[in-house]
Amino acid sequence: MTIQSNNRKSGKIYQAVYQSWLHDPEKFWMQTAEAVDWFRKPSQALFEQKAPFYSWFDDGQINTCWNAVDRHVENGLGEQPAIYYDSPVTGHKRTISYHQLQDEVAKIAGGMAARGVQPGDRVIIYMPMIPETIVAMLACARIGAIHSVVFGGFAAAELAVRISHCRPKAILSASCGIEPNRVVDYKPLLDQSIELADHKPDFCVIFQRDIQAATLDSRRDIDWEVFRGEAKDVPCLPLAGNHAAYILYTSGTTGAPKGIVRPTGGHIVALQWTMKNIYGLNPGDVFWTASDLGWVVGHSYICYAPLICGNPTVLYEGKPVGTPDASAFWRVISEYDVKALFTAPTAFRAIKRQDPDGALPRQFDLTGLRTLFLAGERADPDTIEWAERHLNVPVIDHWWQTETGWAIAGNPVGIECLPVKPGSITLPMPGYEISILDEKGQIMAPGELGTIAIKLPLPPGTLSTMWEADDRYQDGYLSQFPGYYVTGDAGIIDEDGYVYVMSRTDDVINVAGHRLSTGAFEEVLTRHPDIAECAVIGVKDELKGQLPMAFICLNSGSITPRQQIVTDVVSLVRQKIGPIAAFHLAVIVERLPKTRSGKILRSTMAKIADGHQFKVPPTIDDPAIIGEIKEALLLIGYPINDQN
Numbered sequence: 001m002t003i004q005s006n007n008r009k010s011g012k013i014y015q016a017v018y019q020s021w022l023h024d025p026e027k028f029w030m031q032t033a034e035a036v037d038w039f040r041k042p043s044q045a046l047f048e049q050k051a052p053f054y055s056w057f058d059d060g061q062i063n064t065c066w067n068a069v070d071r072h073v074e075n076g077l078g079e080q081p082a083i084y085y086d087s088p089v090t091g092h093k094r095t096i097s098y099h100q101l102q103d104e105v106a107k108i109a110g111g112m113a114a115r116g117v118q119p120g121d122r123v124i125i126y127m128p129m130i131p132e133t134i135v136a137m138l139a140c141a142r143i144g145a146i147h148s149v150v151f152g153g154f155a156a157a158e159l160a161v162r163i164s165h166c167r168p169k170a171i172l173s174a175s176c177g178i179e180p181n182r183v184v185d186y187k188p189l190l191d192q193s194i195e196l197a198d199h200k201p202d203f204c205v206i207f208q209r210d211i212q213a214a215t216l217d218s219r220r221d222i223d224w225e226v227f228r229g230e231a232k233d234v235p236c237l238p239l240a241g242n243h244a245a246y247i248l249y250t251s252g253t254t255g256a257p258k259g260i261v262r263p264t265g266g267h268i269v270a271l272q273w274t275m276k277n278i279y280g281l282n283p284g285d286v287f288w289t290a291s292d293l294g295w296v297v298g299h300s301y302i303c304y305a306p307l308i309c310g311n312p313t314v315l316y317e318g319k320p321v322g323t324p325d326a327s328a329f330w331r332v333i334s335e336y337d338v339k340a341l342f343t344a345p346t347a348f349r350a351i352k353r354q355d356p357d358g359a360l361p362r363q364f365d366l367t368g369l370r371t372l373f374l375a376g377e378r379a380d381p382d383t384i385e386w387a388e389r390h391l392n393v394p395v396i397d398h399w400w401q402t403e404t405g406w407a408i409a410g411n412p413v414g415i416e417c418l419p420v421k422p423g424s425i426t427l428p429m430p431g432y433e434i435s436i437l438d439e440k441g442q443i444m445a446p447g448e449l450g451t452i453a454i455k456l457p458l459p460p461g462t463l464s465t466m467w468e469a470d471d472r473y474q475d476g477y478l479s480q481f482p483g484y485y486v487t488g489d490a491g492i493i494d495e496d497g498y499v500y501v502m503s504r505t506d507d508v509i510n511v512a513g514h515r516l517s518t519g520a521f522e523e524v525l526t527r528h529p530d531i532a533e534c535a536v537i538g539v540k541d542e543l544k545g546q547l548p549m550a551f552i553c554l555n556s557g558s559i560t561p562r563q564q565i566v567t568d569v570v571s572l573v574r575q576k577i578g579p580i581a582a583f584h585l586a587v588i589v590e591r592l593p594k595t596r597s598g599k600i601l602r603s604t605m606a607k608i609a610d611g612h613q614f615k616v617p618p619t620i621d622d623p624a625i626i627g628e629i630k631e632a633l634l635l636i637g638y639p640i641n642d643q644n
């Protein structure tokens, strides 16, 4: 494959930066750490006494809220916009300056401290895309409380699992979220989840939205405005560099979500470095990440990184289409003079579907936009090409995970815009040494497909462990190939060092850029009294990338009509996992394809459903079952394009 000839640079500057890190990582990160404010500077960057659990800047003292808010006020930038809140679903817009943000955050932090929230206590934030959610996150950071933001599209049961696991002292929430087709009542979901959880918070603070107020329980709930009104400002507390800033739960292979722990110092240092070097932004440039604060992309690039670097952040409470139409993104870009947009490819697929000829972007002044960044799932060439043609800016695909908190590999336009190769996420970022390993942990030759692993230590800003689950972190990521962190992705590195991310190596699927566990679906489905066993796979979907599909075997003697069982499981998943699972494909089969040792052949099933070529594994228990699976899919009218 050849590098496309275009006006991008040769890669020499990137190589110089990458090599400077590789040659002396300690020096690289200590110098990078100079760009942020410390109460006490760290004496060194890397602490490796507890390897393979590494940590960064442990003996420094720092505060995220200070770096994201107060220092800008201190530096005379208090009146500059920090947040542009734009909510097409409510018709509201608001600009919040650093000064206003500081006032709000200091009060909410003060309110929490007055009610006994101490550094290290957990606080769950279950809130929609409103400025108060950012206030809540920063208020936790101000006093050293560890926040755990839970995405609003999860069901009460998922929230309950997180409450039980991280045992929050307080929960900050809102009366409702707003989806284009409905108002999502948060409060009944919150009440139900607290009821289900085996831990109860001391208190809940509820932000009452104009559109719909919630009924409060006076023994536990406090109205946000009352809470704020009673509170006294508190200053930013100096915290150790390795103090946990937040826990963010993500999907693993089982139904139990993994609580990724992000330490404070490395988080601030790494995010600060990325805004200039990866995203090419100068202070004052408007940055818009069209995602949700409940995901890692929202944590890093709606909230923390732009605020730390003095980039006004757009907080958009809407969708790419339907609020009101497929021109929403172009309106926002032109209205706020957005310099860089970051979103998931699925958002662009949704827009492209409604405006294939790109007529809408032409109606807006998009001349301020310099770059589009995509991540969260594999970017398909059609979408990249459509975006490049109609926006006339470089489209940068970059790859990262909840665990890493920032890009593992990408095209660092702030250093230099590298030549791109179709299908590749370009080159590793400083801090990451990526290898492709075979089953024995040997480094594979260029072009060979294997497990993508990162040489330890991971850089600052990545996870330090999983919340109260060191063993799970070690077993899941560090033990398979000692000295490496295993990403869970499979891919290739070519002869020029370009990285290609091809698929997951585990049972995680990616639905509209959202990471979901097939194991979690299976745990829910097997609770149905008629279901004996099941297997859930991800099948190709033009809009969302993948959709979950369940293959279900019924108990012998089951007399419930099959259609009823399908209806039941669809609503069970919505109720237990949440609407975000987008689950509606279920197929009833007589048996599941398995190896002779009993392992379910999920990837073979996915290939059958996607119409991809496959070889029947020699270990299959009974080859006839392949035909049965195809028949079952045809029976429900599923359009398989059989190439076998």
Ligand code: COA
Pocket (backbone or CB within 6 Å): 151, 152, 153, 154, 177, 179, 180, 181, 184, 290, 291, 292, 295, 297, 319, 320, 321, 343, 344, 346, 347, 350, 375, 376, 512, 513, 514, 543, 544, 578, 579, 580, 581, 582
């Ligand atoms: N609270 C409650 N419900 C939510 C929700 C939230 N915060 N976010 C989504 N949902 C619900 C939706 O209302 C929908 O429910 P429905 O079944 O009643 O219609 C369901 O979850 C699925 O939502 P969504 O994934 O948004 O699908 P969609 O079909 O409504 O929209 C896209 C499709 C492509 C427009 C949408 O998925 C999108 O904007 N994706 C961008 C993804 C993204 O930002 N990923 C983050 C990684 S960078």
Ligand code: AMP
Pocket (backbone or CB within 6 Å): 250, 296, 374, 375, 376, 377, 378, 379, 397, 398, 399, 400, 401, 402, 403, 425, 487, 488, 489, 501, 503, 504, 510, 513, 514, 515
């Ligand atoms: P999450 O932790 O939810 O951000 O999901 C991380 C996973 O999404 C990665 O491990 C990949 O499987 C996938 N992913 C993220 N970005 C990309 C990308 N640019 N290309 C391909 N896959 C990606």
